[in-house]
Amino acid sequence: MRQSLPKDSNILEIEKKWQSKWEETGAYRFDWNDLERPVFSIDTPPPYTSGEFHIGLVLNWTYFDVVARYKRMRGYNVHFPQGWDCHGLPVEVVVEKANKIKKTDVPPDQFRKLCMQLVEKNIEDMKKSIMRLGCSIDWSAEYRTMNPDYWRRTQLSYILLYNKGFIYRGKHPVNWCPRCETAIADAEVEYDTRNAELHYIKFKLEEGGFLEIATTRPELIPACVTVAVNPNDERYAKYVGKSIQVPTTDRLVKIIADEMVDPKFGTGAVMICTYGDKADVKTVIKHDLPVIMCIDDKGRMTQSTGKYAGMKSEEAKKVMLADLKTQGLVDKAEPLTQEVSLCWRCRTPIEILEREQWFMKTRILTDDVEKNALEITWYPDYMKHRLIDWAKSLEWDWVISRQRVFATPIPIWYCNNCNEIILAKPEWVPIDPRTEKPKIDKCPKCGSKDFRPERDVLDTWFDSSITCAVHAGWPDRKDWHRLFPASMHPSGVDIIRTWAYYLMVRHLALFNEKPYQSCLINGMVLGTDGREMHKHLGNYVASLEVMSKYGADATRQWATAGGATGSDIPFRWPDVEYGWRFLIKLWNASRFVNDLIADFEMNDKSEHALQPLDKWILSKAERLTKKVTEALERCQFNIAIEETRNFAWHVFCDCYIEAVKDRLYKPERYGEEKRKAAQYTLYTVLYRILQLLAPITPHVTEEIYQIMYAGDKGCKSINLSPWPTPDEKLVDEEIEKHGDLIVALINEIRREKSGKHMPLNTPVKRLKIYAGSKDFAKIIAEGKEDICGTCKIENFEVVSQKGDGREVANYSDVHFVMEC
Numbered sequence: 001m002r003q004s005l006p007k008d009s010n011i012l013e014i015e016k017k018w019q020s021k022w023e024e025t026g027a028y029r030f031d032w033n034d035l036e037r038p039v040f041s042i043d044t045p046p047p048y049t050s051g052e053f054h055i056g057l058v059l060n061w062t063y064f065d066v067v068a069r070y071k072r073m074r075g076y077n078v079h080f081p082q083g084w085d086c087h088g089l090p091v092e093v094v095v096e097k098a099n100k101i102k103k104t105d106v107p108p109d110q111f112r113k114l115c116m117q118l119v120e121k122n123i124e125d126m127k128k129s130i131m132r133l134g135c136s137i138d139w140s141a142e143y144r145t146m147n148p149d150y151w152r153r154t155q156l157s158y159i160l161l162y163n164k165g166f167i168y169r170g171k172h173p174v175n176w177c178p179r180c181e182t183a184i185a186d187a188e189v190e191y192d193t194r195n196a197e198l199h200y201i202k203f204k205l206e207e208g209g210f211l212e213i214a215t216t217r218p219e220l221i222p223a224c225v226t227v228a229v230n231p232n233d234e235r236y237a238k239y240v241g242k243s244i245q246v247p248t249t250d251r252l253v254k255i256i257a258d259e260m261v262d263p264k265f266g267t268g269a270v271m272i273c274t275y276g277d278k279a280d281v282k283t284v285i286k287h288d289l290p291v292i293m294c295i296d297d298k299g300r301m302t303q304s305t306g307k308y309a310g311m312k313s314e315e316a317k318k319v320m321l322a323d324l325k326t327q328g329l330v331d332k333a334e335p336l337t338q339e340v341s342l343c344w345r346c347r348t349p350i351e352i353l354e355r356e357q358w359f360m361k362t363r364i365l366t367d368d369v370e371k372n373a374l375e376i377t378w379y380p381d382y383m384k385h386r387l388i389d390w391a392k393s394l395e396w397d398w399v400i401s402r403q404r405v406f407a408t409p410i411p412i413w414y415c416n417n418c419n420e421i422i423l424a425k426p427e428w429v430p431i432d433p434r435t436e437k438p439k440i441d442k443c444p445k446c447g448s449k450d451f452r453p454e455r456d457v458l459d460t461w462f463d464s465s466i467t468c469a470v471h472a473g474w475p476d477r478k479d480w481h482r483l484f485p486a487s488m489h490p491s492g493v494d495i496i497r498t499w500a501y502y503l504m505v506r507h508l509a510l511f512n513e514k515p516y517q518s519c520l521i522n523g524m525v526l527g528t529d530g531r532e533m534h535k536h537l538g539n540y541v542a543s544l545e546v547m548s549k550y551g552a553d554a555t556r557q558w559a560t561a562g563g564a565t566g567s568d569i570p571f572r573w574p575d576v577e578y579g580w581r582f583l584i585k586l587w588n589a590s591r592f593v594n595d596l597i598a599d600f601e602m603n604d605k606s607e608h609a610l611q612p613l614d615k616w617i618l619s620k621a622e623r624l625t626k627k628v629t630e631a632l633e634r635c636q637f638n639i640a641i642e643e644t645r646n647f648a649w650h651v652f653c654d655c656y657i658e659a660v661k662d663r664l665y666k667p668e669r670y671g672e673e674k675r676k677a678a679q680y681t682l683y684t685v686l687y688r689i690l691q692l693l694a695p696i697t698p699h700v701t702e703e704i705y706q707i708m709y710a711g712d713k714g715c716k717s718i719n720l721s722p723w724p725t726p727d728e729k730l731v732d733e734e735i736e737k738h739g740d741l742i743v744a745l746i747n748e749i750r751r752e753k754s755g756k757h758m759p760l761n762t763p764v765k766r767l768k769i770y771a772g773s774k775d776f777a778k779i780i781a782e783g784k785e786d787i788c789g790t791c792k793i794e795n796f797e798v799v800s801q802k803g804d805g806r807e808v809a810n811y812s813d814v815h816f817v818m819e820c
């Protein structure tokens, strides 16, 4: 006798129970000793430890947890680790604010300690959310990028890349955030449009007269190194090669011709400053022009600007314009919408400064990136172009040094005597040059014993872009290639240019191998109003709020059903509520089925006397299995959940269960054999539904499985049960067509009753069906028992002629007349 399912499903309690049981039993540990099963390795992105596991991350993690659970059921030994990306500016900023200090006010190791405390607290909160979502992570493989053991890997990779010639130090223009006071990479620059003013300013020609230029940044005039015009611009041809005076300075510069100048912009003559933007950088290199740095690390004007020194650029702009006006050099100003480059962390407009930095050569790998990106499977496919286009658009190498504190130290010292670079040996790492000396007696070049540390630190992406190798066990495990390249790298559409790209170039440079075989991309989660989700827009939803109200399985249904993989999806409370209602429907249906099959012997191997509707739903279940399997293979989660939910709710519950109730309740009328056939079908189809749902709604399906099926099936968890292979023999189009007609007829009779406000169990004295054809009449006659049983029909007659009466939906030739 089976245990019965309690009336109250209590989903939230069920979820918590299974989450702790799975963890206790280590159900999702990767088994290094298992050499039989194929391996599936997930390159779980270590999330940035901001402290909040927001709803966008819920979408990410749901996607790849579904993949992990599905692959386990497909017989894979799944490696699903979880790390934390700890370093970086936002943590530093919070620590600075909370302790009312600047990063330079305390020794670096003390500042670091404060950051680590904050990160630990943040991880605790985020981990709770990941567990609450029911992710089947192997927590024995947890790591933090801020721990020395991870530094060791980051620093070792630095040393290897240095020795392979991929890393160099150079003075080069870099994107600079004056608020964060650090260099940032191209990938960390965001673009936005802002309203600006285009000022028309007169420059004095040496030979007399003026040439007018247009600029949005007059404060950069002191850094003007040339004035450029288009070579095809006839208005200015005569000036090329002539000298012109830079206003507010006594410098003369030469006028040059360059095709990059747009004759239609402003006056067609522009000043080139070092540096106003990236185009200036190109012009300066091309024409070998001098560099005048007029803005410093903090975004203030430098000594080279004379009287403007010390001013912030906005202030310098005002003063400069006033000065030019006094001299009669300002003509007019026009409003202009302009694209500006912003720091992605703080949205401050960036400057382009020239500073000594460490770089990684990435552009030499662009062809390789493209080749590998084309070999990788992308879900969805078109996302590969995002990576390729980004790689091709890069004009500068990756600047990997940062002028911050909480980050992995660069394992470098300099000789104070001869400036020789001392690179750490692989066996020295982890090491912090800021607090430790190089492990050598003297400078190998000059013999000096006086060293100074590299105080710059590494970009956070330099930590997180080796995860494919680290997850696989590099550099400690000899067999790390078992898990490398990762089977799947999941990522958000917004970070293809960072995460997917940096992973690619780092691993190509280090190992000459692609890091991942497939890439799963999720879109963004939009706010409840369809706009971007922001706290200040009032459309923000906290993931824990959703999960504490409706639980993980409902939340996961929203995430998977929200839209096609890769597309942006809005957060919608009704979708989560629908998921919740579906779980209750599933619970109640399972409870009902469980009662109906209480005396059913699963191990009875005798042939069942399957009736048309039994064969009909068994065939449909096989077809569904095929569809869902194909969808999950292609990471089309929305198709998998929608198909299964529709089948479970509308085919299994609404049609099949209703149609066989009478057969189950009245064996004296239909015979024990037919009752058993219905029991067998209910048992089999419900199990199939639970299995197909298990990757997406693992908790509720587990609970039902444990009560109803675990004893028979013998797997310790439904999430470890073998994925069903569709049985082609059971798919029968004829039978489905027959069943569809019978079900349509039953539904129409029920609609007729409810249209007349009759209870569904009202007996029908007489039903006459005009089938419209011999074929239909035969099919309907075969389904007589189920039709009469379900609809309580006392006298049943079917004829093959066409006739009047109520038309059956989708079968325009079939009509019936009903007398109650």
Ligand SMILES: [Zn+2]
Binding pocket: 177, 178, 179, 180, 181, 343, 344, 345, 346, 347, 348
């Ligand atoms: Zn910034």
Ligand SMILES: [Zn+2]
Binding pocket: 415, 416, 417, 418, 419, 420, 443, 444, 445, 446, 447, 448
């Ligand atoms: Zn030296």
